[in-house]
Amino acid sequence: MSGILVHLMRHGAPYEPGLLLGHRDDAPTPVGIARCVSRSAALAFERVISSDLRRSSIPAAQIAAMRRLPHSLDPRWREIDFGAWDGMAPHQLDPAVQARFWDDPEAFAPPGGERWSQLCARVGEAVAGIDRASLILTHGGAMRAALSVLFGFDHRQVWAFELPYGALVSLRIWPGEGLPATQILSLDSSKAG
Numbered sequence: 001m002s003g004i005l006v007h008l009m010r011h012g013a014p015y016e017p018g019l020l021l022g023h024r025d026d027a028p029t030p031v032g033i034a035r036c037v038s039r040s041a042a043l044a045f046e047r048v049i050s051s052d053l054r055r056s057s058i059p060a061a062q063i064a065a066m067r068r069l070p071h072s073l074d075p076r077w078r079e080i081d082f083g084a085w086d087g088m089a090p091h092q093l094d095p096a097v098q099a100r101f102w103d104d105p106e107a108f109a110p111p112g113g114e115r116w117s118q119l120c121a122r123v124g125e126a127v128a129g130i131d132r133a134s135l136i137l138t139h140g141g142a143m144r145a146a147l148s149v150l151f152g153f154d155h156r157q158v159w160a161f162e163l164p165y166g167a168l169v170s171l172r173i174w175p176g177e178g179l180p181a182t183q184i185l186s187l188d189s190s191k192a193g
Contacts, residue, residue: 003172005133007043008143011055012036013165019089021055022082022113022141028055035166037062039188040135043170045069049126050137051077060137076126079139080105083113105155116145116155124149130173143169 012032014021028036036059050060052073064071085093100108105116123145130136138146144158150173163169168188 003174004130005044006130006171006173007040007045007135008146008169008171009036009039009135009137010140010143010163010165010167011051011053011137012059014055017165019087020082020085021139022079022086023053024087025053026055028058032165033059033062036060036137037066039166039168043135043168045133045135047072047132048135048137049074049077049130051075051079051139051142053078053139056137056139060135063135063137074126076122077136077138077142080116080119080141080145081110081112081114083110085110085113102159120145120148127173128175130175140167143167 012028012035014026014028014032016026032055040063047069048060048064048067048071050056050071050073052075056077057073061071063069082088090098097108101110109115119141123142127146127149140163143163144155144161147153147158147161147169148155150171
């Protein structure tokens with residue numbers, strides 16, 4: 001068996017980059033959309049899945065329409081819920097509180113937000129449902145959660161991956177009991193247009 005090809009792509013740049021955008025539904029810029037469309041051109045996939053948030057769903061819908069492929073919205077691919085911090089710039093937060101979150105997002109979730117284990121659980125469910133070659137337009141946190149679920153990395157390990165807007169991670173997954181066998185085919189986090 002050759003496994004299932006999965007491409008995880010981070011959405012294009014929003015109009016206000018640098019904010020903690022969790023479930024806040026900001027649209028991507030036209031340049032951000034074009035970057036995602038361009039990055040998908042050489043990829044092989046049979047369907048497009050995206051977060052239901054516009055910064056992922058708008059480029060996903062365009063890619064699916066161009067390829068005449070099905071596109072489904074799946075809220076399990078949303079970014080981590082930053083709760084009361086959603087939409088804030090990092091400098092607006094108490095540095096000590098923010099540092100505790102980045103150091104231990106399980107014990108120090110944002111007020112009203114999501115714990116790391118909750119993000120990994122919902123993304124893990126979404127990963128388990130992948131049954132054919134797919135392009136998944138999602139968010140940096142969800143991509144890191146997928147890598148954590150698939151490879152057993154902890155949050156510190158996956159947050160070491162640089163995943164700028166439009167970053168692409170291509171994987172091959174062999175489903176099975178427990179942790180699926182997985183191979184990273186490429187991780188392209190280049191910032192060039």
